[in-house]
Amino acid sequence: xxxxxxxxxxxxxxxxVLFILAPLVGMMLKTSFGELSAAAAEDEVITSIxxxxxxxxxxxxxxxxVGIPLAYLLARKRxxxxxxxxxxxxxxxxxxxxxxxxxxxxxxxxxxxIGRLTGGGLVGTTAGIATAMALVSIPFLINSxxxxxxxxxxxxxxxxxxxxxxxxxxxxxxxxPLAWRGIVSGMILMxxxxxxxxxxxxxIAYHPMTTPVMVYQRxxxxxxxxxxxxxxxxxxxxxxxxxxxxxxxxxKRTEDRRA
Numbered sequence: 001x002x003x004x005x006x007x008x009x010x011x012x013x014x015x016x017v018l019f020i021l022a023p024l025v026g027m028m029l030k031t032s033f034g035e036l037s038a039a040a041a042e043d044e045v046i047t048s049i050x051x052x053x054x055x056x057x058x059x060x061x062x063x064x065x066v067g068i069p070l071a072y073l074l075a076r077k078r079x080x081x082x083x084x085x086x087x088x089x090x091x092x093x094x095x096x097x098x099x100x101x102x103x104x105x106x107x108x109x110x111x112x113x114i115g116r117l118t119g120g121g122l123v124g125t126t127a128g129i130a131t132a133m134a135l136v137s138i139p140f141l142i143n144s145x146x147x148x149x150x151x152x153x154x155x156x157x158x159x160x161x162x163x164x165x166x167x168x169x170x171x172x173x174x175x176x177p178l179a180w181r182g183i184v185s186g187m188i189l190m191x192x193x194x195x196x197x198x199x200x201x202x203x204i205a206y207h208p209m210t211t212p213v214m215v216y217q218r219x220x221x222x223x224x225x226x227x228x229x230x231x232x233x234x235x236x237x238x239x240x241x242x243x244x245x246x247x248x249x250x251x252k253r254t255e256d257r258r259a
Contacts, residue, residue: 024235031232039229045214049234052210053241055126056194059134060187063141068183071145072175076154089143092136100136101203108204124205132204133194140193141186148182149175184249188242195238 039045074086092100108114108122108131115121122128152175160170176183198212206213211234219227 027228028232028235031229035225035229036233039233044209045211045230045233048209048211048214048230049237051126051129051208052195052212052234053237055130055210056133056137056191058126058130059137059194060141060191062130063134063138063190064183064187067138067142067186068145068176071142071183071186072149072171074142075146075149089139091139093139097136097197097199098203101132101200104132104135104200105203122204124207126205126208128204129201129208129210130194132200133197134190136197136200137190137193140189141183144186144189145179145183148179148186151182152178181249184245188245188249192238192242195234 070085070089074082074089105123106112108128110121110123112121115123122131156178157170157174160174161167165173196212197210198216201210202213202216209217211230215227215231215234218230
């Protein structure tokens with residue numbers, strides 16, 4: 001009984017997986033090793049990949065500094081306006097990222113307060129790129145960290161408090177260590193989302209050029225084949241790093257058994 005249902009679920013699920021993999025596999029099969037090697041030998045391409053990876057890393061680290069405390073607050077406290085705060089956190093996911101770039105431009109542009117303070121703003125800088133990446137990707141970190149903190153039993157924190165630990169000590173010695181895998185997972189997602197960002201980044205900084213911007217520029221100027229090799233190279237690098245980070249943050253079998 002239920003064999004037909006399970007078969008239908010399997011087939012539909014397989015279609016979803018195929019829908020995700022087919023374009024990527026097709027692009028990689030159409031890219032020769034020579035094209036990939038030529039792209040990897042270009043200084044311009046390597047520089048763009050470095051800028052992309054480092055800016056996304058900076059965005060994830062900066063996002064963790066402000067996002068983790070907010071995630072803990074949302075997981076542990078019930079306060080007036082909490083539902084509004086949750087909606088605000090998800091706002092960068094639903095608004096067009098080109099619009100997010102325009103909005104950010106009014107805050108960090110040359111004629112903004114930050115622009116006057118810094119003598120030119122963050123437009124056209126790596127810091128500006130990281131800021132744009134952080135804006136559109138920080139919901140992934142906050143939501144993942146919030147779920148991780150919510151999964152930590154409150155009674156453990158209460159026991160630590162009754163033993164004389166301060167709230168800060170409870171956070172750093174109990175809550176944070178127990179929630180770290182979810183936090184790291186959120187940082188990985190934020191980093192990966194930052195790498196793929198185009199709409200907000202291209203408005204804030206066309207140069208220094210990130211790899212998504214370079215792929216677009218080469219596609220519009222020279223065509224598909226010239227852009228494809230750069231895209232494949234970035235995908236290979238990102239997937240490799242992503243898999244390594246996922247393996248590091250994956251729960252061990254002994255931890256699974258204890259759970």
